[in-house]
Amino acid sequence: MKKAIIFGAAALALAITAPQAMATKAKKIKIGFVTTLSGGPGVIGKDMRNSVRIALDHLGNKMGGIPVEVIFEDDQVKPEVGKQKTEKLLHKDKVDIVSGFIWSHVVLASRNSVVKAGKFLIISNAGTSKIAGRLCHKNIFSTSWQNDQVPMAMGEVLNKRVVKSLYVIAPNYAAGRDMVAGVERTFKGKILGKDLTKWPTQLDFSAELAKARASKADGVFIFYPGRATNAFMRQYAQAGLTKTPLYSVFSVDSLSLPKLQQAKLTNVLGTFSTQFWAPDLNTPVNKRFVSDYRKKFGSYPSHYGAQSYDSIMLIDSAVRAVGGNLKNMDGMRAAFRKADYGSVRGKYVYGNNHFPIQDFFLREVVKDNNGKWTTKIVQKVYSKHQDVYASKCKMKKTW
Amino acid sequence: MIDPILLFEQLFNGVQYGILLFLLAAGLTLVFGIMDMMNLAHGSLYMMGAYIAATVTLASESFLLGIFVALPATLLIGVFLEVVVLRRLYDRGHLDQVLATFGMILFFNEFVRLIWGPAGIEVPLPNLLNQSVIVLGIPLPVYRIVVIGVGLLVAAFLYILVVKTRTGMLIRAGASNREMIGALGVDIKRVFTLVFGLGAALAALAGLMAGPIFAATIGMGENILIQVLVVIVIGGIGSIRGAFVGALLIGVIEILGRSFLDDFFKLFLPVNAAETAAPAVASMLIYILMAAVLFFRPQGLFPARSG
Numbered sequence A: 001m002k003k004a005i006i007f008g009a010a011a012l013a014l015a016i017t018a019p020q021a022m023a024t025k026a027k028k029i030k031i032g033f034v035t036t037l038s039g040g041p042g043v044i045g046k047d048m049r050n051s052v053r054i055a056l057d058h059l060g061n062k063m064g065g066i067p068v069e070v071i072f073e074d075d076q077v078k079p080e081v082g083k084q085k086t087e088k089l090l091h092k093d094k095v096d097i098v099s100g101f102i103w104s105h106v107v108l109a110s111r112n113s114v115v116k117a118g119k120f121l122i123i124s125n126a127g128t129s130k131i132a133g134r135l136c137h138k139n140i141f142s143t144s145w146q147n148d149q150v151p152m153a154m155g156e157v158l159n160k161r162v163v164k165s166l167y168v169i170a171p172n173y174a175a176g177r178d179m180v181a182g183v184e185r186t187f188k189g190k191i192l193g194k195d196l197t198k199w200p201t202q203l204d205f206s207a208e209l210a211k212a213r214a215s216k217a218d219g220v221f222i223f224y225p226g227r228a229t230n231a232f233m234r235q236y237a238q239a240g241l242t243k244t245p246l247y248s249v250f251s252v253d254s255l256s257l258p259k260l261q262q263a264k265l266t267n268v269l270g271t272f273s274t275q276f277w278a279p280d281l282n283t284p285v286n287k288r289f290v291s292d293y294r295k296k297f298g299s300y301p302s303h304y305g306a307q308s309y310d311s312i313m314l315i316d317s318a319v320r321a322v323g324g325n326l327k328n329m330d331g332m333r334a335a336f337r338k339a340d341y342g343s344v345r346g347k348y349v350y351g352n353n354h355f356p357i358q359d360f361f362l363r364e365v366v367k368d369n370n371g372k373w374t375t376k377i378v379q380k381v382y383s384k385h386q387d388v389y390a391s392k393c394k395m396k397k398t399w
Numbered sequence B: 001m002i003d004p005i006l007l008f009e010q011l012f013n014g015v016q017y018g019i020l021l022f023l024l025a026a027g028l029t030l031v032f033g034i035m036d037m038m039n040l041a042h043g044s045l046y047m048m049g050a051y052i053a054a055t056v057t058l059a060s061e062s063f064l065l066g067i068f069v070a071l072p073a074t075l076l077i078g079v080f081l082e083v084v085v086l087r088r089l090y091d092r093g094h095l096d097q098v099l100a101t102f103g104m105i106l107f108f109n110e111f112v113r114l115i116w117g118p119a120g121i122e123v124p125l126p127n128l129l130n131q132s133v134i135v136l137g138i139p140l141p142v143y144r145i146v147v148i149g150v151g152l153l154v155a156a157f158l159y160i161l162v163v164k165t166r167t168g169m170l171i172r173a174g175a176s177n178r179e180m181i182g183a184l185g186v187d188i189k190r191v192f193t194l195v196f197g198l199g200a201a202l203a204a205l206a207g208l209m210a211g212p213i214f215a216a217t218i219g220m221g222e223n224i225l226i227q228v229l230v231v232i233v234i235g236g237i238g239s240i241r242g243a244f245v246g247a248l249l250i251g252v253i254e255i256l257g258r259s260f261l262d263d264f265f266k267l268f269l270p271v272n273a274a275e276t277a278a279p280a281v282a283s284m285l286i287y288i289l290m291a292a293v294l295f296f297r298p299q300g301l302f303p304a305r306s307g
Helices: A002-023 A042-059 A079-091 A104-116 A149-160 A174-186 A206-215 A227-238 A257-262 A284-297 A303-321 A329-338 B004-035 B042-060 B063-084 B094-116 B142-164 B166-176 B178-183 B188-214 B220-235 B240-266 B271-296
Strands: A029-035 A066-074 A097-100 A120-123 A140-142 A165-171 A190-197 A219-222 A246-248 A272-275 A356-367 A373-385 B132-135 B138-141
Touching (some): A029 A042, A029 A079, A042 A066, A042 A303, A079 A097, A079 A104, A097 A303, A104 A140, A104 A174, A120 A303, A120 A329, A149 A174, A149 A246, A149 A356, A149 A373, A165 A174, A190 A206, A190 B240, A190 B271, A206 A227, A227 A257, A257 A373, A272 A373, A284 A303, B004 B142, B004 B166, B004 B220, B004 B240, B042 B063, B042 B188, B094 B220, B138 B142, B142 B166, B142 B188, B142 B240, B166 B188, B178 B188
Parallel strands (some): A029 A097, A097 A120, A120 A140, A219 A246, A246 A272
Antiparallel strands (some): A356 A373
């Protein structure tokens, strides 16, 4: 009788401990992905979601043998909505990792929710100087860049091409002012004029373009993301400025080019922009990503997509490194820091602020073999470039 | 100090922008003044005009065909809206009208998203219109010259319609005293439908002309509607003449503010402060003007002579 009780208790004890022993390996990995799916900027979110799908296809929907589920949420480009959706992902869906984020102001609002919940945040786009600097965190990583790096690279390009004077036009909001500051930091010529336009409502640039022409600058530098790109390009052509070279950042990309081609704005061909990536970047991973994306969706992916693809692949590398034991935060963090995965940009390393130290390229708009407009890499501008805010981040590089 | 050539060019840009505002304001001010109807969905008709014109232009490769389809199509949408929805709102208060027409904005935005997707449409222009010509040594965009020309023609047409024709007389009479003209045996309902359809066609004209400059996008109407309301307040509600003068005034002030305010501020402010303050103040200028007009002349610059 007594023996029976002891055996029973032992069996019960085993029954309780057994699932705990099993639990070190997660049954399912849940990733929450916050992006913009509604309104005009919804095209960016769509491109990111498509790229996540390609990444999951390449992984066979599994990370280290464990099935993966990605839950997408729409932030509507509003910080308060982004934060609310992040909270929902963390506490209702109980996701293991949060990723995505296009907009700097949205990720800034959502950052603390993820940090407090003790989860990892893998940022796929937003490159705010704050998270690269003062607000860096051991559990936050970026697979993109810091905002300023791209216009800084453009400033170097202008110096190399001996552009002596520049006219700058950008929208009057956080990122717009960052871009202007970035190009001003490296450009050695003279800035003849600068206009900051009302964002996002002002789509008439007649006054600014007339001033740019009157300034007789050698070149015009712009930052107009989203639908403003097309409005600007069209008015640039109509204003008879086609002979003044146009240099842009985050404006002419795989999302705006099909629309610009549809509108037959041929003045866009041959214009220059800088970026860490282009569809023709020659790495094995990128070739596979771009060709599979084009097969499935019929268009070129954008840098937003490339970074989202990388976010999923980076997460996969960390999950495999800890053998699927997602509770091993230190192990995962160590794996993230190594960035030992197949990135579309090839091998890169993480700086002390968990932002990539990577190459930046000059891209030119060209026609591909089928006559589709795309960007092509012309030359490397920066090699292994680190953002200027890393020094403001208190983390020390120990890897 | 100010380059006279640049000043002339900016005046031209201001007039062009004003003309676009006028086309929207003309329709809205008629509806507002004559029917005493608050129609926030006017911007949606502007958007529909732009989308229909863009779609037809892309399919047929003819901008002209786009115009000839978009104008009557939007006019019909306007008439349909008037008969189905707005007619029921005339006897209600302004708040009900605002709520109902705001609902229509949401409807149209989602409708456009369903049919055309979220990304917006680019409208290709014939090469002839997509370049600039040198006038007095200044390269001016051909397309913007055409917009100004069309706007002036419309203004002349509206003037003749309202002042010189029998229809115009009925419109003015309806605005002065709705009950009386009904009692005299005029089908005032039909006059209202006609006015609303005309307003819709004018909004479509503005939309299809804005398409090749800004592209047709969801919510394009709401952005511009705010400025159109400012135009109407400044010009005087119900007055076509007021809408014309108000629109040109707003257009020119907006463009000149954006062009020269930073240089002006730099005269007495540090460069950095001037560069930060100028865009903010430039975008406020038209509202400051509106506040001033409301204070000194609350009925507007050219009030309509209606009761």
